[in-house]
Amino acid sequence: MRKLTEDEKYMKEAIKQAKKAGRLMEVPIGCVIVYEGKIIARGCNMRNTKKTTLAHAELLAIKKAAKVIGDWRLEGCTMYITLEPCQMCAGAIIQARMQRVVIGSMNKKAGCAGSVLNILEEPRFNHMAEVTRGVLEEECSEMLSSFFKELRSLKQQEKNTNFTDL
Numbered sequence: 425m426r427k428l429t430e431d432e433k434y435m436k437e438a439i440k441q442a443k444k445a446g447r448l449m450e451v452p453i454g455c456v457i458v459y460e461g462k463i464i465a466r467g468c469n470m471r472n473t474k475k476t477t478l479a480h481a482e483l484l485a486i487k488k489a490a491k492v493i494g495d496w497r498l499e500g501c502t503m504y505i506t507l508e509p510c511q512m513c514a515g516a517i518i519q520a521r522m523q524r525v526v527i528g529s530m531n532k533k534a535g536c537a538g539s540v541l542n543i544l545e546e547p548r549f550n551h552m553a554e555v556t557r558g559v560l561e562e563e564c565s566e567m568l569s570s571f572f573k574e575l576r577s578l579k580q581q582e583k584n585t586n587f588t589d590l
Contacts, residue, residue: 528564
């Protein structure tokens with residue numbers, strides 16, 4: 425068995441966060457932020473749990489990392505995220521001056537690190553992040569696919585149960 429790369433090691437930690445979200449019946453998206461070889465913040469999708477659009481894994485982790493560092497600037501930090509960030513999160517990543525972003529799977533419908541837009545590497549902004557894509561992509565994609573498959577199945581069971589109650 426080959427040894428995990430550093431990017432794979434930290435992406436595994438992001439995947440743990442995504443699985444935590446999944447257990448809460450949230451879309452399984454997870455994130456960790458690393459500074460000087462140490463995880464300083466973790467986040468998982470909590471939109472339904474916290475009842476706010478702002479509870480994306482990336483935003484929750486950025487808030488925690490800023491508190492640890494004591495500054496809103498997260499220069500020198502690397503974010504590991506299981507799914508390509510949306511426009512809101514990509515904007516926050518740039519605003520936070522994140523040095524590097526490592527992405528598991530891409531999001532063809534809403535991703536803003538190269539799929540729909542590429543906010544993270546837009547040269548017209550005052551900051552750009554270095555981006556690495558496709559780290560443990562299969563594992564990250566499968567986790568999302570399985571979640572939505574299970575969710576559809578649960579909704580169908582609920583629909584069938586309600587129908588038989590009539």
